Amino acid sequence: NAGVTQTPKFQVLKTGQSMTLQCAQDMNHEYMSWYRQDPGMGLRLIHYSVGAGITDQGEVPNGYNVSRSTTEDFPLRLLSAAPSQTSVYFCASSRGQGAFVSYNEQFFGPGTRLTVL
Amino acid sequence: KQEVTQIPAALSVPEGENLVLNCSFTDSAIYNLQWFRQDPGKGLTSLLLIQSSQREQTSGRLNASLDKSSGRSTLYIAASQPGDSATYLCAVGSSGGGADGLTFGKGTHLIIQP
Numbered sequence: 001n002a003g004v005t006q007t008p009k010f011q012v013l014k015t016g017q018s019m020t021l022q023c024a025q026d027m028n029h030e031y032m033s034w035y036r037q038d039p040g041m042g043l044r045l046i047h048y049s050v051g052a053g054i055t056d057q058g059e060v061p062n063g064y065n066v067s068r069s070t071t072e073d074f075p076l077r078l079l080s081a082a083p084s085q086t087s088v089y090f091c092a093s094s095r096g097q098g099a100f101v102s103y104n105e106q107f108f109g110p111g112t113r114l115t116v117l
Numbered sequence: 118k119q120e121v122t123q124i125p126a127a128l129s130v131p132e133g134e135n136l137v138l139n140c141s142f143t144d145s146a147i148y149n150l151q152w153f154r155q156d157p158g159k160g161l162t163s164l165l166l167i168q169s170s171q172r173e174q175t176s177g178r179l180n181a182s183l184d185k186s187s188g189r190s191t192l193y194i195a196a197s198q199p200g201d202s203a204t205y206l207c208a209v210g211s212s213g214g215g216a217d218g219l220t221f222g223k224g225t226h227l228i229i230q231p
Contacts, residue, residue, distance in 0.1 A: 033218055042121075043206070045218035058218055090160060092219075103148040103210060106219060108161040 001026050004109035006091050012115045013081045021076040021112050023091030030096025031104065032074040033058070034066065036087040037111075043090065049074055051096065081116045088113050119144045123207050123222035131230050132199055138192040138225045140207030150190050151219065152181050153206040161206065165192070197229045 007022045025032065033048040035058075045058030049068040063085060065077040074093075078085060089112045094104035120143045130136055140150070149168045153161040165174045165181040167190070173182040180193040194201060204226050208219040 035219075035221075040223065042223045043208075043219070043221040045220075048218050050217075056217070092161075105149075105163060105166045106151065106208075106210075107163060108153075110160040 003027065004091055004093050004107055006089075006109040006112050008112060009110070010113050012117065013078075014117050015082060017081050018077070018079050019081065021078075021089055021091075021114070023074045023076065023109060024072050025091075025093040025107075025109075026072065027093060027095075027107070028071065029093035029107075030071065031094045032068070033092045033094075033106070034064070034074070034076045035090045035092065036060065037090060038087050046076065046089075078114075083116045086114060086116045119147075119209060119211055119220040121207060121209055121220050121222040123205075123225050125225060126223065127226040127228075129228040129230060130197060132197060134197050135193070135195050136197055136227075138194070138205050138207075138227070140190040140192070140222055142188045142190075142209045142220070144211065145185050145188055146211060147185065148210040148212075150181075150183050151208045151210065152179075152190075152192050153208065155204045155206055155224070157204075164205075199229045199231045202227055202229045 004025045030051045034046040035043040037043045044060050047066040049055045055066050091109045092106045094106045122141045124139045151166045152164040155161050167174050167183040178195040183190045204224040206224045207222045
C-alpha cells in the first residue's frame with residue numbers, strides 16, 4: 001500500500017492564480033481531511049469528508065473548495081490564491097468506523113509546501 | 118472551543134535518558150488522543166492512539182497515558198536515542214465547535230544529544 005499520497009510536493013503560485021492540491025489513498029478509507037500547518041499555529045482543519053459525495057467545513061475553510069467524487073481521492077482547490085495561503089498542506093485519511101471522522105486513527109500524507117507570492 | 122497545549126516547547130537531553138512530554142486539553146469531551154512524530158520537512162507519523170475509554174497505550178519504548186477528567190496526556194520515551202530527535206505532536210479527536218477533526222498542539226521539539 002502506498003498509503004496517503006499528495007501531489008505536488010512543492011508549488012509556487014502568484015497571487016490570484018488557481019490550483020488543485022491532489023490527495024489519494026489506497027486503504028479504502030471512508031474519511032478524509034485536509035489540514036494546513038503554519039509556524040506557531042499548529043495544524044488546523046480546513047475541510048473533511050465522511051464519504052463520496054459528502055464534504056463539510058473545518059476550522060479554516062475560507063478560500064478553499066473540496067469535492068469527493070470517489071472514495072480514493074479528495075482534491076483541495078484554491079480558486080484565487082492569496083499570500084495568506086502560504087503554508088504546508090496535509091491530507092489525512094481514516095477508517096469509516098464510528099460516527100465521527102475524528103473517532104478513528106488518522107494517517108497523514110507527506111504534505112504539499114505551497115508558497116503564494 | 119477545544120485548545121491543546123504542549124509543554125515544553127523544546128527539550129534537549131543526553132542519549133539514554135528517559136523523558137516525558139506533556140499535553141493538556143481544555144474540553145474533556147474527546148473521542149481519543151493521538152501522538153504523532155514529525156521529522157523536518159516530512160509528514161506526520163502516528164505513534165499511539167488512545168481512545169477516550171482507555172488509560173494508556175504502549176508501543177516499544179513509548180508509553181502514552183490519558184487522564185480525560187483532568188485533560189492531560191503524557192508521552193513517555195524510555196532510553197532515548199538520537200533517532201528519536203523530532204517534533205512530537207499531540208492531537209485530540211472531538212467534534213467540539215461543530216467541526217469533526219483533530220485539534221493539534223503546537224508540538225514539542227525534541228533533540229537527543231549523542
